[in-house]
Amino acid sequence: MAKKVKGGLTTPKGFYANSLNCGIKKNKNDLALLFSKAPAKAFAVFTKNKVKATPVIVSQRHVKNSLCRAIIVNSGNANCCNGKNGMRDAVAMVKATANGLDIQRKEVLVASTGIIGKAFPIKLVKRAIPSLIKGFSEKKGPSFAKAIMKTDRFSKEIAVKIKLGACVVTIGGAAKGAGMINPNMATMLSFITTDAKIDKSALKDAFNKAVDKSFNAISVDGTMSTNDSVFILANGQAENKTISKGTAAYNKFYKALEYVMVELAKMVVLNGEGVTKFVHVIVKNAKIDKDAKKIASSVANDLLFKTSLYGEDPNWGRIAAAVGYSGAELMLDKLDIYLGDKKVLSNGVRVNTDRKSLRNIYKKKNIEITVDVKLGKRRADFFTSDISKKYIDINASYSS
Amino acid sequence: MAKKVKGGLTTPKGFYANSLNCGIKKNKNDLALLFSKAPAKAFAVFTKNKVKATPVIVSQRHVKNSLCRAIIVNSGNANCCNGKNGMRDAVAMVKATANGLDIQRKEVLVASTGIIGKAFPIKLVKRAIPSLIKGFSEKKGPSFAKAIMKTDRFSKEIAVKIKLGACVVTIGGAAKGAGMINPNMATMLSFITTDAKIDKSALKDAFNKAVDKSFNAISVDGTMSTNDSVFILANGQAENKTISKGTAAYNKFYKALEYVMVELAKMVVLNGEGVTKFVHVIVKNAKIDKDAKKIASSVANDLLFKTSLYGEDPNWGRIAAAVGYSGAELMLDKLDIYLGDKKVLSNGVRVNTDRKSLRNIYKKKNIEITVDVKLGKRRADFFTSDISKKYIDINASYSS
Numbered sequence: 001m002a003k004k005v006k007g008g009l010t011t012p013k014g015f016y017a018n019s020l021n022c023g024i025k026k027n028k029n030d031l032a033l034l035f036s037k038a039p040a041k042a043f044a045v046f047t048k049n050k051v052k053a054t055p056v057i058v059s060q061r062h063v064k065n066s067l068c069r070a071i072i073v074n075s076g077n078a079n080c081c082n083g084k085n086g087m088r089d090a091v092a093m094v095k096a097t098a099n100g101l102d103i104q105r106k107e108v109l110v111a112s113t114g115i116i117g118k119a120f121p122i123k124l125v126k127r128a129i130p131s132l133i134k135g136f137s138e139k140k141g142p143s144f145a146k147a148i149m150k151t152d153r154f155s156k157e158i159a160v161k162i163k164l165g166a167c168v169v170t171i172g173g174a175a176k177g178a179g180m181i182n183p184n185m186a187t188m189l190s191f192i193t194t195d196a197k198i199d200k201s202a203l204k205d206a207f208n209k210a211v212d213k214s215f216n217a218i219s220v221d222g223t224m225s226t227n228d229s230v231f232i233l234a235n236g237q238a239e240n241k242t243i244s245k246g247t248a249a250y251n252k253f254y255k256a257l258e259y260v261m262v263e264l265a266k267m268v269v270l271n272g273e274g275v276t277k278f279v280h281v282i283v284k285n286a287k288i289d290k291d292a293k294k295i296a297s298s299v300a301n302d303l304l305f306k307t308s309l310y311g312e313d314p315n316w317g318r319i320a321a322a323v324g325y326s327g328a329e330l331m332l333d334k335l336d337i338y339l340g341d342k343k344v345l346s347n348g349v350r351v352n353t354d355r356k357s358l359r360n361i362y363k364k365k366n367i368e369i370t371v372d373v374k375l376g377k378r379r380a381d382f383f384t385s386d387i388s389k390k391y392i393d394i395n396a397s398y399s400s
Numbered sequence: 401m402a403k404k405v406k407g408g409l410t411t412p413k414g415f416y417a418n419s420l421n422c423g424i425k426k427n428k429n430d431l432a433l434l435f436s437k438a439p440a441k442a443f444a445v446f447t448k449n450k451v452k453a454t455p456v457i458v459s460q461r462h463v464k465n466s467l468c469r470a471i472i473v474n475s476g477n478a479n480c481c482n483g484k485n486g487m488r489d490a491v492a493m494v495k496a497t498a499n500g501l502d503i504q505r506k507e508v509l510v511a512s513t514g515i516i517g518k519a520f521p522i523k524l525v526k527r528a529i530p531s532l533i534k535g536f537s538e539k540k541g542p543s544f545a546k547a548i549m550k551t552d553r554f555s556k557e558i559a560v561k562i563k564l565g566a567c568v569v570t571i572g573g574a575a576k577g578a579g580m581i582n583p584n585m586a587t588m589l590s591f592i593t594t595d596a597k598i599d600k601s602a603l604k605d606a607f608n609k610a611v612d613k614s615f616n617a618i619s620v621d622g623t624m625s626t627n628d629s630v631f632i633l634a635n636g637q638a639e640n641k642t643i644s645k646g647t648a649a650y651n652k653f654y655k656a657l658e659y660v661m662v663e664l665a666k667m668v669v670l671n672g673e674g675v676t677k678f679v680h681v682i683v684k685n686a687k688i689d690k691d692a693k694k695i696a697s698s699v700a701n702d703l704l705f706k707t708s709l710y711g712e713d714p715n716w717g718r719i720a721a722a723v724g725y726s727g728a729e730l731m732l733d734k735l736d737i738y739l740g741d742k743k744v745l746s747n748g749v750r751v752n753t754d755r756k757s758l759r760n761i762y763k764k765k766n767i768e769i770t771v772d773v774k775l776g777k778r779r780a781d782f783f784t785s786d787i788s789k790k791y792i793d794i795n796a797s798y799s800s
Contacts, residue, residue, distance in 0.1 A: 051724030051732055051748075081720055083749030116717025117750035224725035226717075303703070317516020317626075320481055324451030325624035332451055332481075348451075349483030350517035389789045 001162075002256035005170075008157030010141035012170040012195035014038055014237035018136035019147030022128035024076035024114070024121055029147035031125060033132050034071040034191060035101060040233035041200055042068035042109065043207045045215075047228035053080035054090040055110040056227060062094075062106050063231075066200060069107040071191060071231055072097045074125060075148060075176075077114040078187065080226045089122040096126045100133040111229050113148070113176070113187040145174035148189055156267040162256045164249050167240035169196045171256055175264040177271055187225040190215060190264060196253060197236040198243040205245060206254045207232045214261035217293075218269050219300035219384035230261075269383045274390025277309045281382040282370045291328035292380035295371055298326030300384035309367070309386035314358035316344045323371055336372040340364075401562075402656035405570075408557030410541035412570040412595035414438055414637035418536035419547030422528035424476035424514070424521055429547035431525060433532050434471040434591060435501060440635035442468035442509065443604050445611045447628035453480035454490040455510040456627060462494075462506050463631075466600060469507040471591060471631060472497045474525060475548060475576075477514040478587065480626045489522040496526045500533040511629050513548070513576070513587040545574040548589055556667040562656045564649050567640035569596045571656050575664040577671055587625040590615060590664060595638040596653060602645045606654045607632045614661035617693075618669050619700035619784035630661075669783050674790025677709045681782040682770045691728035692780035695771055698726035700784035709767065709786035714758035716744045723771055736772040740764075 010017050019032035044063045046056050062068060072093055079086050090110055098105040112120075145157045159172040175190040192207075215230055243249045270278050281300050286292035299305060302322035308315045319337055323330065337345035340361040344351055361367060410417050419432035444463045446456050462468065472493055479486050490510055498505040512520075545557045559572040575590040592607075615630055643649045670678050681700050686692035699705060702722035708715045719737055723730065737745035740761040744751055761767060 047725075049721060049724035050730045051720050051735070078717070080717065081745055081748060081750045083747075115715070116720060117745070224721065226721050226724060315515070317478070317480065320451050320516060321449060321624065321626050324449035324626060325447075330450045335451070345481055345517070347483075348481060350481045350519075 002160040002259055003162070005159050005161055007159035007172060008141035008145055009034060009172045009174050009191060009193050010138050011159035011172040012193045012235070012237070014195060014235050015141070015172070015193045016136040016138055017140045017144035018132050019140070019143045020128060020132055020135070022074070023124040024074060029143070030074055030076045031128050031132060032073045032144045032147035033097070033136060034144055034193070035136055036069050036193070036233055036235040038235045038237060039067040039069055039107065040235035041066055041198065041203050042231065042233050043204050044109065044229055044231045045208070045211045047225055049224050049226050051080070051226050053078050053112060053227040054082065054086040055079055055112045056229060058090045058094060059109045059111065059229065062109055065106050067107065068109055068233060069103050070097055070101055071109040071111065073111045073148060073189070075113050077112060077118055077120055078116045078227050079112040079120045080116040082117070082120055086120055089120040092122050093125055096129045100129050109231060111189055111227065113189055113227050116226060141172065141174070148174065148176040154271060156264055156271060158260050158263050160256050160260055162252050164240045164243070164252065167238050169238045169240050169253065170194065171196070171260050173260045173264050175268055177268045187227040188215060188268065189228070190230040192230070192232040192257070192260065194232070194234045194257070195236065195238040196234050196243060197238060197240050198234050198253065199245065202243055202245045202250055203232070203234050206250070206257050209254065210258045210261045213258055213381070214265035217296070217380070217382050218265045219297065219382060266383055269385050274388040275385040276388060277365060277367055277386040279309060279367045279369060279384045281384060282368065283380045284370060284372045285376055286373045286378040286380070287329050287376035289378045289380070291373070292378045294326045294328040295323050295373065296380040296382035298322045299369065299371065300382040303387065306384070306387040309362065310388045312359060312362040314339055314355070314362045319369060319371070320345060329375060330373065331375065334374040336374065338370040340368055402560040402659055403562070405559050405561055407559035407572060408541040408545055409434060409572045409574050409591060409593050410538050411559035411572040412593045412635070412637070414595060414635050415541070415572070415593045416536040416538055417540045417544035418532050419540070419543045420528060420532055420535070422474070423524040424474060429543070430475045431528050431532060432473045432544045432547035433497070433536060434544055434593070434633070435536055436469050436593070436633055436635040438635045438637060439467040439469055439507065440633035441466055441598065441600055441603050442631065442633050443607045444509065444629055444631045445608070447625055449624050449626050451480065451626050453478050453512060453627040454482060454486040455479055455512045456629060458490045458494060459509045459511065459629065462509055465506050467507065468509055468633060469503050470497055470501055471509045471511065473511045473548060473589065475513050477512060477518055477520055478516045478627050479512040479520045480516040482517070482520055486520055489520040492522050493525055496529045500529050509631060511589055511627065513589055513627050516626060541572065541574065548574065548576040554671060556664055556671060558660055558663050560656050560660055562652050564640045564643070564652065567638050569638045569640050569653065570594065571596070571660050573660050573664050575668055577668045587627040588615065588668065589628070590630040592630070592632040592657070592660065594632070594634045595636065596634050596643060597636040597638060597640050598634050598643040598653065599645065602643055602650055603632070603634050605645060606650070606657050609654065610658045610661045613658055613781070614665035617696070617780070617782050618665045619697065619782060666783055669785050674788040675785040676788060677765060677767055677786040679709060679767045679769060679784045681784060682768065683780045684770065684772045685776055686773045686778040686780070687729050687776035689778045689780070691773070692778045694726045694728040695723050695773065696780040696782035698722045699769065699771065700782040703787065706784070706787040709762065710788045712759060712762040714739055714755070714762045719769060719771070720745060729775060730773065731775065734774040736774065738770040740768055
């Protein structure tokens with residue numbers, strides 16, 4: 001079993017971090033650096049949005065090398081829709097980082113988050129990079145995690161340790177919110193570090209699977225940012241026997257990685273401005289994985305469902321409607337729906353329930369919704385929240 | 401040219417209507433009837449939701465006969481997820497109407513709107529049908545339109561007249577809102593009547609095309625109800641020369657029908673509770689129709705865009721992001737975006753604009769957003785609104 005420990009990105013061996021205020025924002029750290037002393041196997045998953053921010057394009061190229069050592073991140077400006085100037089600036093940001101660290105440019109990944117379509121303040125960033133590098137340390141994981149926060153109510157970090165033979169392998173991570181969750185940045189960024197020694201293909205496999213179970217299984221507001229990115233760096237410093245696919249060590253590593261990423265994803269949901277409820281949507285017995293996910297995502301994103309959560313009004317018809325328009329294969333006369341452990345729909349027909357007990361379920365902070373499709377054996381889990389008036393307040397005047 | 405006249409559903413010749421309170425709701429009319437003295441060619445478009453309310457299933461069957469004479473509608477109960485009892489009740493509602501009017505059951509269409517998963521009050525409905533029929537008249541179109549309202553701020557009716565040769569043909573319509581637009585009913589219903597004599601295939605063609613341009617081109621909140629339905633009845637009482645496809649008369653009729661339906665759809669958007677802005681999203685020069693519609697719908701439904709409208713914050717990056725995740729074919733380096741007549745994005749690169757003038761555009765009640773894809777020649781128009789705190793208020797406690 002993985003053991004949760006205090007810490008985050010720099011808890012695994014050989015990782016350094018730092019952050020500072022370079023002047024994009026007032027009084028808040030807006031530039032952060034993550035560095036691995038050894039070349040690290042790197043993978044990333046990026047936004048599927050066709051309007052991609054420039055740093056996403058640059059990182060997509062660099063991560064193909066698969067060995068990276070640094071990630072430089074700014075907040076306050078997305079560097080998106082800035083054309084050639086944007087590309088020049090993203091490259092300059094990488095170059096300044098590589099020069100300062102004395103590593104190759106292609107070993108540097110870059111991420112930005114903030115407003116779209118604003119000239120990128122490259123001068124501020126370049127000027128700050130030397131001090132950023134000068135101050136980095138193995139203790140500054142929390143500083144990195146704080147720099148990527150904005151209106152977040154708490155810093156989102158986690159670390160776990162597992163034993164592989166005689167070696168201890170550590171996985172750490174940090175994340176920032178997205179959309180309604182953290183509307184002032186609108187983008188979801190996440191960084192995972194590990195000192196595990198692991199096969200390239202095993203790492204890729206584990207990472208992609210865990211992204212699917214975590215950051216691709218949270219509902220924000222149905223929008224998709226131009227800058228969303230999740231990164232993993234594995235630098236091998238734990239000196240364990242190389243993990244390969246299909247082994248017990250791989251399974252142990254995967255479970256720990258999934259745990260780290262799911263916990264971070266849950267924190268992203270829970271942390272959101274205006275969020276009063278945390279909801280776990282479970283879809284059971286769908287015919288295929290895709291259908292299970294479609295239904296879970298449809299319910300988790302349904303605006304009427306989310307507002308009824310906020311109002312603690314157990315109007316489960318909205319869940320049934322969201323299941324129905326999900327596009328998944330469905331037979332109404334097999335469909336069951338549960339609020340908590342109370343069945344409200346059985347084979348497509350309402351169950352006579354005591355309204356007060358349903359309302360009590362919606363009054364809780366943690367709510368579980370189960371949709372049983374009874375057409376197969378596939379399951380999906382999704383995490384979501386309510387939508388509150390505060391969400392509107394915050395998002396109504398972001399760029400102003 | 402079509403001439404707009406005062407009136408609605410019963411303005412075309414040979415249509416009768418009535419409504420009353422049967423006791424589902426307190427003090428508000430909740431049961432309505434539309435009747436054509438002659439058998440009318442009928443078509444309908446229903447929700448694509450796989451969780452369909454029972455009246456939808458019954459009407460789907462009956463409309464296949466293509467000749468119908470009556471539509472019976474209740475509000476306050478969706479008759480959805482009620483299983484065999486629900487079917488028994490929808491059929492009983494049709495039967496009571498057919499018996500009262502002395503017509504065949506298959507000539508009766510039925511629609512319900514309201515809460516999902518509540519036992520259907522068939523006794524109240526059956527008891528009221530005789531008085532409903534007794535009181536119907538050619539002057540009670542407005543009464544029908546009012547019965548399908550709930551928190552609507554105004555009744556949504558329209559009528560137009562066109563001249564075809566020596567004959568005057570009239571088209572009338574009424575609608576009720578959907579989702580955020582009219583959250584207390586959550587369902588969009590619309591009824592169109594005409595006294596035109598028209599080929600079955602010509603009517604079908606014109607109706608489907610007009611549905612696509614109108615009720616399928618408004619954004620509500622991205623949800624899809626279990627009861628959404630749009631009906632048309634054409635009873636031929638104008639005695640015009642039968643309209644067939646490919647004729648000048650058809651074109652004239654189609655234009656008038658599209659006008660009626662687009663105006664009703666716009667009213668649905670404008671009328672919504674909490675709506676402060678009316679937005680026309682225009683997508684130009686997409687490669688295929690489907691892409692144009694995907695982009696328009698993605699922008700019109702984007703929650704971050706809709707909240708920025710409410711806050712009068714011209715944060716157009718959210719429009720670019722919504723275009724990007726629409727799934728349509730796209731090249732960022734060809735993409736242009738306009739707020740009103742101000743270009744803000746040109747070939748994927750931000751245009752230096754005066755922020756104040758952009759803000760002034762968002763301060764208006766009517767806003768036009770144009771997305772020029774420059775990959776082909778297809779266009780789509782979509783109508784949407786902002787999302788306000790009032791929306792959350794209303795939807796947070798609907799069923800309570």
